[in-house]
Amino acid sequence: MSDCIFCKIVNGELPSATIYENDEFKVILDRFPANEGHVLILVKDHVANIYEIDPEKAGRLFTLAAKIARIMKERLGFAHMNVMQNNGTVAGQTVFHFHLHLIPRYEDDGITIAYQPLDLTDAQIEDMRKKLELSL
Ligand code: 5GP
Ligand code: ZN
Numbered sequence: 001m002s003d004c005i006f007c008k009i010v011n012g013e014l015p016s017a018t019i020y021e022n023d024e025f026k027v028i029l030d031r032f033p034a035n036e037g038h039v040l041i042l043v044k045d046h047v048a049n050i051y052e053i054d055p056e057k058a059g060r061l062f063t064l065a066a067k068i069a070r071i072m073k074e075r076l077g078f079a080h081m082n083v084m085q086n087n088g089t090v091a092g093q094t095v096f097h098f099h100l101h102l103i104p105r106y107e108d109d110g111i112t113i114a115y116q117p118l119d120l121t122d123a124q125i126e127d128m129r130k131k132l133e134l135s136l
Pocket of ligand 1: 005016017028029030031032033085086092093094095096
């Protein structure tokens with residue numbers, strides 16, 4: 001994708017603070033971080049979102065995320081982390097090239113990544129369970 005900033009970062013046309021890469025993923029520091037040590041894992045091929053990424057590749061991405069999260073925790077000395085991945089503008093996606101956020105959380109850091117829970121009845125929960133019941 002010629003106008004995608006993350007494609008440009010992946011192919012080296014735009015600079016990035018890269019901490020790791022392999023044939024499938026590039027791991028960089030977020031240029032406008034939510035917090036110190038905010039890391040992004042980019043897929044190297046251009047897919048926009050979770051609906052487009054190969055599920056097997058998504059599995060390998062999460063394996064990598066789990067390894068990197070542990071190393072970040074050890075090196076930066078935090079205890080808490082948000083793992084975030086946005087799909088679509090309503091969900092907060094601003095760069096339409098699949099990426100996973102690893103956001104370290106520090107005591108009293110003032111960041112809000114939160115929602116107000118809905119107060120649903122058991123019947124409403126059961127309706128939704130029926131809609132989403134899976135046979136994969
Ligand atoms: P999204 O909102 O799509 O889930 O996340 C996009 C992320 O990309 C944001 O956290 C934003 O700060 C980051 N970002 C935007 N432009 C650049 C850039 O040029 N370089 C880097 N490293 N990160 C960027
Ligand atoms: Zn792209």
